[in-house]
Amino acid sequence: MFEISEIKGMIFDCYGTLIDIDTDENDYYTYDTVSKWLKYKGVKIDPDSLKSEYNSKIRDKMEASKEQHPDIRVEEIFADICGENAIWKSDTMYLGIETSKVFRSASLRRLHPFRESIAILNKYDNVPKCLVSNGQRVFSEKELRFLGLYEFFDHVIFSSDLRYKKPDPRIFKIALDRLNLKPGEVLSIGDTVENDIIAPQEMGMQAMHIHDAWRALLD
Template structure:
């Protein structure tokens, strides 16, 4: 079957997954920003309280993600506020938590892999329909869209599907099916590119898409015999997809 479309994973495929030290820096940035915004609301919780709430919220999120479940954005905010002892009915505080914790990525965008924009431009010019399928973390889809648009390559995506909006995570078939609907193509005519052999490769294959494993070496010991192809750089992708047309 001719390939007419391609979908990309975000974290680990387009955006570089931050190192553990960088994650600590982002944690400090988020909490520091929240302290500033809460002071504007007349509140001065101890930094240790906010740090503790952040870590407890993270534990809750990780436990759900391990089961491929998603905690909706509004519940993520409420979870943090409960752990921090903040009033969940205070709209100003809700906005402060939202912007400081979950919107921080707009001010501190991640690095992207080499040749991302050039590859997306080439695929677009050659008539491929392009989509994005992303499991989100604390950085929700609406903020990731801002990051992509600011980077200049958001315009190439004809469909962007985020787990926090759909409320299911890869490898759930529904998130891939939503992207296929957005592109207006059947699964057999779309290839998915991702770094995770379970969420991306196995997930895409389960719905009938072709799967391209973006093997960066990040996942130590990861192997798969299910991918239709393996690449180590975005620059390899246009030639590969042309062979499948």
């Protein structure tokens, strides 16, 4: 068992670790809401077609990637959809960004921080921290800022920035480089065993499941 006094840096996962979230990206309502919003942006696409195109474009991007654990940028997916279904000219990249936010808000069912995780962040405020998330910066950063969590971190890394995601060790190597620390000096905290426990441990880091961290670090 490690001594917390030996830890010089922390890496945190986001969803399921800091934020309790529930979304439904399969619900007809999600795509119906986005489809209606797009009418006012000059994009004509019905909810069923929007859902089909969204899923097929993500699948195609993933299959075309050479990464073992690929990720995409959802704003690029929506930019392509908007460009292909526009009835008047617009800035499709900007529209893709805005559509991503509408899509997220339409799919959102629950969003709030775990109070125990906030307590850890406050208790170890003097320890450098890096957030490493398999998330989309286009809306995940907004959620972190809205919940007052973003400013706890010295560095924030989203898989969409890199186009590959955890458990790829490169994402953790970037975090270590930004923290300027050795693996043995860093504690990884998360809720997914493969991504947040095993992968960091294989690199020489300490690692804890978030539920264990609540008990061990808040005593």
